[in-house]
Amino acid sequence: MADELVHYEISRGVARITLDSPHNRNALSAQLRRELRAHLASAVEDDAVRVIVLDHTGPVFCAGMDLKEAGGASATEQGVNEFPAILEQIWTSPKPVVAKLGGPARAGGVGIVAAADIAVAAEDATFAFTEVRIGVVPAIISVTVLPRLLPRAAHELFLTGEKFDAHRAVEIGLLNAAVPANKLDDQVEYYTDMLALGGPNALSATKAMLRRQRPSDMSSDFADMLALSARHFASEEGQEGISSFAEKRPARWVPTD
Known part of the structure; x- marks a missing residue:
């Protein structure tokens, strides 16, 4: 072999x-x-x-x-x-x-x-x-x-x-x-x-956003980005990130070992 x-x-x-x-x-x-x-x-x-x-x-x-x-x-x-x-x-x-x-x-x-x-x-x-x-x-x-x-x-x-x-x-x-x-x-x-400090889902979504083709209409682009932002603010990962920031502690996804 x-x-x-x-x-x-x-x-x-x-x-x-x-x-x-x-x-x-x-x-x-x-x-x-x-x-x-x-x-x-x-x-x-x-x-x-x-x-x-x-x-x-x-x-x-x-x-x-x-x-x-x-x-x-x-x-x-x-x-x-x-x-x-x-x-x-x-x-x-x-x-x-x-x-x-x-x-x-x-x-x-x-x-x-x-x-x-x-x-x-x-x-x-x-x-x-x-x-x-x-x-x-x-x-x-x-x-x-x-x-x-x-x-x-x-x-x-x-x-x-x-x-x-x-x-x-x-x-x-x-x-x-x-x-x-x-x-x-x-x-x-x-x-x-x-x-490694970024939320896994947030990093994945941000990579996809960076790859996307921008629409010619700015209003449509803002609407799409508003929906994307809202989904992640409301997500479990987003809420954990906000809590960890307020509590001055690492988020759960940050590697510790």
């Missing part, structure tokens, strides 16, 4: 999903895709999980699709057809997803970074949309990447395939923060601690 390429562990409400295939720069092989999807599903289904962290071993976060594994058009097509499901799992996860990058991301790896709610990288991490340089189109990842990137930067970087650094990734909206490598764990913990 092949060794596991993606590890899964839970601590204090945080599910850490770690890509562990450094021999091919954590490329999205069939086995890695399969295990990643399974662990994402486990984290979403587990009520004990409040936040999901995407981590990695080795110097590279993810190099994109495993081109060596694709022995022909059909193999390539299989990977391309399966990859959107992974991006959608991350993008639509009802639980916040934090991507932690200690090294570079390329192609599909950048798509994963963009699909996460929050992304933090070491300052020396680099990025590139290399697809055009091998004669293919960064089509699949565009679904998650383009909503994050400034339009001018997207045109430049998608068309040239040029490498860019973590500080520019912050400037154009791909990352939330770029920090010294020895501060990366602290920065990720800062975000996970803050996210």
Whole structure:
């Protein structure tokens, strides 16, 4: 039986999903895709999980699709057809997803970074949309990447395939923060601690709200948001949050162990 390429562990409400295939720069092989999807599903289904962290071993976060594994058009097509499901799992996860990058991301790896709610990288991490340089189109990842990137930067970087650094990734909206490598764990913990303070249902509903397409009519938008707000104020979770604030104590959902 092949060794596991993606590890899964839970601590204090945080599910850490770690890509562990450094021999091919954590490329999205069939086995890695399969295990990643399974662990994402486990984290979403587990009520004990409040936040999901995407981590990695080795110097590279993810190099994109495993081109060596694709022995022909059909193999390539299989990977391309399966990859959107992974991006959608991350993008639509009802639980916040934090991507932690200690090294570079390329192609599909950048798509994963963009699909996460929050992304933090070491300052020396680099990025590139290399697809055009091998004669293919960064089509699949565009679904998650383009909503994050400034339009001018997207045109430049998608068309040239040029490498860019973590500080520019912050400037154009791909990352939330770029920090010294020895501060990366602290920065990720800062975000996970803050996210764990939110009510699980409120976080899920807020993520869905952030993804929604805004109606052109402002009055309709206000009406929808008023109804959403009222539902959560009146909910058990909302009432618990209000009580905990008034009583100056942690809400019941805040991890304590």
